[in-house]
Amino acid sequence: MKQRGGAGPSEPPYNEPWWKRRKKWIIGGVIFIIVLIVAIVVGVVVSQNKSSPVESQAAADTPKPKNSNLNGVSEDNYPKGTYYDPFTWFDTADFNITYTDQLVGGLPIMGLNSSWNDDVQCNPTVPALKDTFEYGKMPIRGINIGGWLSIEPFITPSFFQHYDSHDNVIDEWTLTTALGSSRAAQTLEQHYSAFVDFQTFVDIRNAGFDHVRIPFSYWAVTTYEGDPYVPKISWRYLLRAIEWARQNGLRVNLDLHGIPGSQNGWNHSGRQGVVGWLNGTDGTLNAQRSIDIHDQLSTFFAQPRYKNLITMYGLVNEPRMVELNTADVLNWTTTAIKTIRGNGIDAVIVFGDGFMGLDNWQGKLTNEQNLLLDVHQYVIFNVDQLTLSHSDKLNFACKGWTAQMKRSMDTSTGFGPTMCGEWSQADTDCALYLNDVGIGSRWQGTLNTGNASTSVLSPVCPTNNNPQCECNDANADPSDYSDAYKKWLLDFAEAQMDSFEQGWGWFYWTWDTEQSPQWSYKKGMAAGILPQKAYQRTFHCTQSVPDFAGMGLAENY
Structure with a gap:
């Protein structure tokens, strides 16, 4: 009998011996x-x-461990399995492995050498560390070291891009939760060891910078019940980086990038979603926790070894004041300043504009001394600026931002001392994960946040999508950029430098990324779209803006 439907294997004949059928079944x-x-x-x-x-x-x-300084050293010299046991450290290069459990401000000094040298001058345009940097007269030309001690998805997408959307791994909180405590500690310490090393600071010095802004998060100091973050390991890498900065004559801007509860609900604060700092059920608790963290940090960094080196001390990165009560933020700021000054910090204290607009800071915090207002300027997160042509973006940098900076520097119209602590040369928001993991771009109209008030589902670029707004060219390797695009990127960067030097100066965001060259000074400099020396530039805002459209530069990328 054949199977119905045409040719196929024959069924066993009904008269086949039972033992043959049993053997086949087995x-x-x-x-x-x-x-x-x-x-x-x-x-x-x-x-x-x-x-x-x-x-x-x-x-x-995986980088190879750099711990040859442990050769011949007995493990019995250390309390095994603790923070003070360098045999548990992935990387011990340039750390002092002499055992000490001494704490300053409740924070360990293990890893630091007892002597230092502040005679180093990073470049001829600025004084050596031992001499005074005249802020307000000498422009800051600085670089951020983002995505290192505070994980940011668009800087290191490899941490996130292999998860599925239903895994919901979107920030450091969910990443460390998914990995679990042991794997998270191992994975992140390897990242700390590899992403930034001594050569990073040599390269930064050679690029003509004089300051580094180092973002780090509260879990470098402590963690709380329920936190999945890797505690304290990043602390020793922060200390080592500060010493590397010293060895290259680079002054340091300490940037507390993530604080308890999240100050803005964005992924670079550690946890995306709700703003729980000063807000909600634990708002008051998180406010006090962040003061306590500054109490520890300021006690530690008031040590004499940091006086010439850490010349800028940041309170909190990008507090989202549209989600916070202004009076609460100002009261917290006043308390934080009192705590920090009381512990002996005389560095410039940096506070963020909170996205209120520079003009709205006039007359605030006037009783405090040696404060600096920090604004972050990007043309790509504002749809009105995003739709400007390349020539108009360059004009806006030269005229709009210059005017804002000058108004803010004048106490009759603004706060006073002002700088730009973050900016980039990107002209689109196309970079992978720039607008959160799994979220598209305004440029292509794929920014689907799940919230109608924040989603952008129609393309936003100067051509009004005709020709079609596309990201392939902006995300391409810079070797594929047209000559006109390369010139625009360089001119746009130098225009911003010019503009921000109308205030106290600037810090570029950021030194390096895995994939996004328009956000990496290192990659941009190699591609010839950023100046080889931050203090030597060819374009200035006193010059006329070139006709980029006439050069054939497309406006849809």
């Missing part, structure tokens, strides 16, 4: 069990790989 059953076991094993492996893609990525890129 063989078939064994084969089925083997296939089932293989399927289960494969499924488990796939599931494990899926739940921890960072490990598989790290396996390919």
Whole structure:
């Protein structure tokens, strides 16, 4: 009898001996069990790989431990398994491994050398560390070291891009939760060791910078019940980086980038979503926790070894004051300043404009001394600025931002001392994960936040989508950029430098990224779209703006 539907294998004849049929059933059953076991094993492996893609990525890129200074040293010299045991550290290069459990402000000094040298001058345009940097007269030309001690998805997308959307791994909170405490500690310490090293600071010095802004988060100091963050390991890397800055004559701007509760609900604060600092059920608790953290930090960094080196001390990065009560933020700021000054910090204290607009800070915090207002300027997160042509963006940098900076510097119209603590040369918001993990761009009209008031679902570029707004060219390797695009990127960057030097100066965001060259000074400099020396430039805002459209520069990328 044939199977219905045409040709196919014949059914066993009804008169086949029973023992032959039984033998076939047994063989078939064994084969089925083997296939089932293989399927289960494969499924488990796939599931494990899926739940921890960072490990598989790290396996390919894992740096080799640099700990030759442990050779010949006895493990018995240390309390095993503790923070003070360098045999538990992935990387011990340039750390002093002499055991000490001494604390300053409740924070360990283990890893620091007892002597230092402040005679270093990073470049001929600024004084050596031991001499005074005349803020307000000498422009700050600085660089951020973002995405290192505070994870930011668009800077290091490899941590995030292999997870599925339903895994909801979108920030450092969810990343460390997904990895679990042990794997998170291992994965992030390898990142701390590899993403920034001594050569980073040599390269920054050679690029003509004189300051570095180092973002770090509160879990470098402490964690709280329920926190998944990796506690304290980033602390020793912060201390080592500060010493590397010293060895290259670079002054340091300490930037507390993430504080308890999240000051803005954005992924670079550590946890995306609700603003829980000063707000909500734990708002008051988180306010006090952040004061306590500054109490520890300011006690530690008031040590004499930091007086010439840490000349700028940041309170909190980008507090989202449209979500916060202004009076609450000002009261907290006053308390934080009192705490920090009381512990002996005489550095410039930096506070963010909170997205209120520079003009709205006139007359505020006037009783405090040696404060600096920090604004972050980007043309790509504002749809009105995003739709400007390339020539108009350059004009806006020269005229609009210059005028804002001058008004803010004048106490009759603004706060007074003002700088730009973050900016980039990007002219689109196309970079992967720039607008959060799994969220598209305003440029292509794919910014779907799930909230009608913040989503942008129609393309936003100067051509009004005709020709079509596209991201491929902006995200391409710079070697594929047209000559006109390269010239515009360089001129736009130098125009911003000019503008921000009408105030106290600037810090570019950021030194390096895995994939996004328009956000990496290192990559941009190599591509010839950023100046080789931050203090040597060819375009100035006193010059006329070139006709980029006449050069054939497209406006849809």
